[in-house]
Amino acid sequence: MMVIEADRLTKRYGDFEALHSLSFKIEKRSITAIVGPNGAGKSTLLKIIAGLINRTSGHLTVLGEDPWKSQDLPKELSVILDRPYLPLYLTVEDVIREVISEFNTSYSDVINILDILNLSIFLKNKVKELSTGTRQKLQIAFSLLKNPEIIVADEPTATLDVASRFEVYNTLLRLREKQGVTVLISSHIASELLTISTHLLAINNGIIRYNNEISKLIRKDLLEEFYIVVDNIGKALDCLKSFKTEVLGNQIKVRGDIRKIVSILTENNVKIFYLRNSILDKSILGEIGWG
Numbered sequence: 070m071m072v073i074e075a076d077r078l079t080k081r082y083g084d085f086e087a088l089h090s091l092s093f094k095i096e097k098r099s100i101t102a103i104v105g106p107n108g109a110g111k112s113t114l115l116k117i118i119a120g121l122i123n124r125t126s127g128h129l130t131v132l133g134e135d136p137w138k139s140q141d142l143p144k145e146l147s148v149i150l151d152r153p154y155l156p157l158y159l160t161v162e163d164v165i166r167e168v169i170s171e172f173n174t175s176y177s178d179v180i181n182i183l184d185i186l187n188l189s190i191f192l193k194n195k196v197k198e199l200s201t202g203t204r205q206k207l208q209i210a211f212s213l214l215k216n217p218e219i220i221v222a223d224e225p226t227a228t229l230d231v232a233s234r235f236e237v238y239n240t241l242l243r244l245r246e247k248q249g250v251t252v253l254i255s256s257h258i259a260s261e262l263l264t265i266s267t268h269l270l271a272i273n274n275g276i277i278r279y280n281n282e283i284s285k286l287i288r289k290d291l292l293e294e295f296y297i298v299v300d301n302i303g304k305a306l307d308c309l310k311s312f313k314t315e316v317l318g319n320q321i322k323v324r325g326d327i328r329k330i331v332s333i334l335t336e337n338n339v340k341i342f343y344l345r346n347s348i349l350d351k352s353i354l355g356e357i358g359w360g
C-alpha cells in the first residue's frame with residue numbers, strides 16, 4: 070500500500086525551480102532515506118509533504134489527501150525539524166504537562182518514550198540547561214507521542230553525537246516494527262542512514278537520481294563495514310572482540326551490525342567521535358551523480 074504519491078511535483082521559489090517534476094511513491098512501513106548534498110531540495114520536498122509549504126504544480130497525496138489543504142493530516146503526521154523548538158525556561162516536567170494536554174496522552178506514555186531515549190534523568194532540568202543534542206532528542210520524543218502514521222524528519226540528527234544519532238535511529242526502527250509507522254528521513258550523510266532504511270530517494274539539483282529499495286542498490290556486506298574513531302582504542306577493541314576489527318591509524322575498521330557495535334561501545338562508556346563508511350558514501354553517491 071502506498072501512503073505518499075507524487076506526480077510531476079514541481080516547486081519554484083520566484084524564478085528559481087528547486088524541484089523539477091518529481092514523481093515517486095512511498096510504501097507504508099518503509100523507511101526512506103532522502104539524501105543529497107546541500108541545496109539539493111531535501112527540505113523543500115519534506116516541507117511540501119508535511120503541508121508546511123505548497124507546491125507550484127503537480128499532484129501530491131499523503132494518506133490520500135492533499136497535504137496543503139487537509140485539516141486531518143496534521144494528526145497523522147509528525148514533523149521533526151533540524152532544530153528543536155522548546156520553551157527554554159520551563160523544566161522538562163513542565164513541558165511534559167503541556168504536551169499531555171496537547172496530545173491527549175498519559176504521563177506514563179510520555180515517560181516510556183523518554184526512557185527509550187534515556188531522557189528521564191532530565192525531568193527536573195530546565196530546557197535551557199540541556200545540550201542541543203538532548204533538546205533535539207526531547208523534541209523527537211514529543212513528536213512521537215501522537216502515534217503518527219508518518220514521520221517526516223528533516224536532518225533530525227544533525228546536532229547529535231554518534232551515540233544519540235543511533236538512539237534516534239533505533240527508536241524509529243522500533244516504531245516501524247511495532248506500530249507500522251512510515252518514515253521519511255533526510256541527511257547529507259548517507260552511510261549510517263542507509264543501515265536502517267528500506268528505501269533510498271537520492272536527489273540532486275531538484276532531480277531524483279535514484280529511487281528504489283536499498284537492497285537493490287547496495288550489497289549487504291557493504292553496509293557492514295564501518296570506520297570509527299573513539300576516545301579509547303584499547304577499550305574499544307576489547308569490547309568488540311567478537312567482531313572483525315583492524316586498526317588503521319587512529320581509526321578502527323570494524324565489520325558487523327553497526328547498530329549493535331554502537332550500542333556495545335556506548336554501554337561500555339567508549340565515546341565515538343566519528344563513524345562513517347566512506348566507501349559506501351563514495352561509491353553509492355558517485356553512482357547517483359553526487360560526490
Ligand SMILES: Nc1ncnc2c1ncn2[C@@H]1O[C@H](COP(=O)(O)OP(=O)(O)OP(=O)(O)O)[C@@H](O)[C@H]1O
Pocket residue numbers: 082085087105106107108109110111112113114257
Ligand atoms: N524560501 C526560499 N526562497 C528561495 N530559495 C529557496 C528557499 N528555500 C530553499 N531555497 C533554495 O532551494 C534549493 C533547495 O533548498 P533546500 O533547503 O530544499 O535543500 P536541502 O537539500 O534541504 O539543503 P540543505 O541540506 O542545505 O538543507 C536551494 O538552492 C535553496 O537555496
